[in-house]
Amino acid sequence: MNYSLLIIDDEESIRDSLTMALGRHYTVNSCASGKEALEELPLLAPDLVLLDIGLPDISGLEVLDHIRRQSPHAAVIMITAFEDLDTVISAMKRGAFDYLLKPLRMDTLKLCLERAGSSIRLGKEIRLLQDKALREQIPFFIAESEALTDVVQTVAKVAVSPDTPVLVEGDTGTGKELIASAIHYRSPNFRGPLVTVNCAAIPAELIESELFGYAPGAFSGAGKKGKTGLVEEAAGGTLFLDEIGELPGSAQAKLLRFLQEGEFYALGSTAKRTVRTRIVAATNRDLEEMIRSGGFRQDLFYRLAVVRIRVPSLARRKEDILPLARLFLHQYGEKFGKKFNDLTQTARAALLGHPWTGNVRELRNIMERATLMACGPDLDAADLGLATECAPEAESRITLTPGGVDLPTLLQDFEHMYYTQALALADGNESQAARLLGVSRDTFRYRRGKLGL
Template identity: 40%
Template structure:
């Protein structure tokens, strides 16, 4: 069934065809705008800016392709379907090259027309949603949070509650690639702090000493290699604004204690300094770890957890909101079409089915990569299943129960063996390994170095323990 009262421009200079098609479309719930000539069609395009058109190729006073181009000049994300003569392959090709979304042959069959029309409506609806999101947040300089699923509506609801406060600490939970930094930016840009800086730091990307210097700054001579005049830290740089502590679960315990003091006293002390510096900043933190389990394991401070966990936002995995995949995919496709200067108007039914059937271990980040690849390889204008770099879920390493045989019960031993096991299962693919482990690549690289696993991706000579998959 059609979207409720979705506007469609219907153009044909044969009264019988015009009446017949109009009756069919109206019965299916569309809002039909009729035009019996090219002149009438142009006037209707300027007046109502229709998102979808069904246009006869040959009109007595004009050419259908010119009308397609007129629609796209006024409404760039419109979709026009050309009606061609029976067996007119050359005309169909010409229409597609001229910017048509698709074509149908005369005599028009409802069985052929309706699926094509529904795809065109879906395409324009997704493009309009994406455009509205871009417009809504373009002044804020951020990528919109895309999706209308209940899970994303809950995320927006939580953001709306948080931005009404000035300094409430926020903890964002979710797997890698779900868009946690976008949520942090939305909190900043929606609050009274929007005119000050938003500063992001990845706690997993730096060593403890470097992270401390980055966060709190340092004085002249604080350590070997310190800048002559010292350096302002990120907390100072974010004063009056927001600091985003990404992957807070990776922060060393000693540094956690110093962060706790900052949250409690609203003051920082530079490395090598003696004076306290007052700060006014909202702290937003994120993690893909279960911090309560980290507290139980002794790797995360309970008091810091309570300080951070004032307001929590859980970002859903993409597999939990597959209904958002089409609008996300079309948003990314439009983005890459502009970047690559290609005409890409949407996805075939097979491509959309494949996109909505995949589980996305890498979440939205993986979907974006898939669409970027498709935008490069697709000749246009429609992305087909063959253009999608999607492997079947069955071909990926199993996510069931994993049994590890360990020489001891130390947490570090278990972590080392699990990382090596997943590396073996992925053939040494570090990006995929990080996705399956639920950590970002910088964290994985740090752990590979920590456990001396660098370069050991295809077996090892001295295996202290063996991991195997069990059902």
């Protein structure tokens, strides 16, 4: 395997001689300073690094720290002219693979590089096993409805990119965090961290330091060590910013700079930091309306919304209600040590007739409670606690006039019940329900809309 090798040393003669000696076996690049190395590192992504500890501009140990953050799988061999035991121990603790003394012996260097290459191969084999375990975390979707099928297809397309920003919009409880998780685990970043932060849950005066960190002594109570921000903690992975509409103006400006340049400054620091972190933001608010009222930056909105995903409410995807309910019935049945055969017809009708203002989260909560409290073997409408809301609905809308029964209302109520039962029998599938009623799918959809189902 042809590994890439980066030589970081301020002595030109050493760089040239090592490049000449190792060029046949490795793809060799070299840098004359720590600053140059930090600029080139994201582009080169080396497998192996020969790093001089005594660089003139930045300590080799600091460069090592940057390499461990940006290229954690690279094997770094430290080069030192002086066998300072404390420095060597510090380098090994920080993740160096080995160290060599100058002047370098070529046979020793080649042997060390071969061992480092073997370590990289072993690491890749281990990561393949880890990757398999990580891939098993990929969320799956109940997507019987056309509306959610479109969302799933968009997720698959956008996940191919490791850093394209995504804005996920939708009502509370629709599953926006699930979308962010799916994007992360389907992306090239899936081995990196997925860090979630609720912008509404952090006080406005703290959100900037939480996202971007702060330097030692940046403010009263900041402490001597400072703090790494969530943007940096998610380096190489995904940062999910939930409730992005709650982000205060100062933090909006800083986030915009990071999205545009990939760089930021920790609070109270003059040192520029560069990381590659994908941003997925979510909101249940109308950001475009907030822009008009001055509550959200238009330029940040455009940068976040390179790809926009609108998650439909559960009421707009009735076909997903019964499959989701059965999924939760199975999950909570296993959790509580219970086994249910299925949902009864009245339970299915109750679920399809419920407005679901709380979306999937409300459905999950109702199914958890019902599964815990019910005895089975089937789950009924009464177990769901929806019987009083749905079962007598048709009867309650029948009204009497002085001359007797209001026939148009009676007909509408009968049709309402007729369509509801057809949907229940078809498990929420519109096409199948239309066939049961002997009408076209378009006619079924039109009447369903008219009846408010």
